[in-house]
Amino acid sequence: MxxxxxxxxxxxxxxxxxxxxxxxxxxxxxxxxxxxxSTFSSFSPQLQDMAKQTMVLKVNMSSEKYRTKAMKIVVGASGVKGVRLEKEQGKLMVEGEGVDVLELARTLKKKVGKTEIIKVS
CATH class of the missing domain: 1.20.5 (Single alpha-helices involved in coiled-coils or other helix-helix interfaces)
Structure with a gap:
């Protein structure tokens, strides 16, 4: 059975x-x-392009240690696609989508030193 x-x-x-x-x-x-x-999939292509951001941040990077630290912080931020460093001027050019610029600037200020937001487009 x-x-x-x-x-x-x-x-x-x-x-x-x-x-x-x-x-x-x-x-x-x-x-x-x-x-x-994507959150922008229902919008027009013009608005999708607006999501791409380019930011210029001036960071007080007095030594190679602080440059490396700043680059690690920026690259680790969510939404960052690329970073360029201008050593002479102490500027970081950050490209990405949906990057929280204020939070990034606060983190850089706390971990590296004086940080200014020069331009966001």
Whole structure:
């Protein structure tokens, strides 16, 4: 009796598990697709380009130690795509999307030294 019950219920069990797993994966896939859409996807292309930012920050970097520290902080900030350093003028040119300039300037001021926001475009 027990063996017969095992042969009868086993296929139903596997079918139920497969059906449930397919349903879970479909739900997970729909969540991933909805989260991966850009927040600007419904806007016009002109507004999508506005999300790209270029910032110029003047940071008091007196030594190589502070230059390295400033670069690590800027590169580690969310949304930063590129950084250029002008050593002579002590300026960092930061390019990115959705970068919080004020938070970046506060962090640089706290960790490196005097920081000024020169330009944001």
């Amino acid at each position: 027990n063996t017969l019950l095992c042969f009868v219920l086993k296929p139903f069990f596997f079918f139920f598990c497969f059906f449930y797993l397919a349903k879970v994966l479909k739900t997970f896939k729909s969540l991933l697709v909805s989260e991966s859409k």
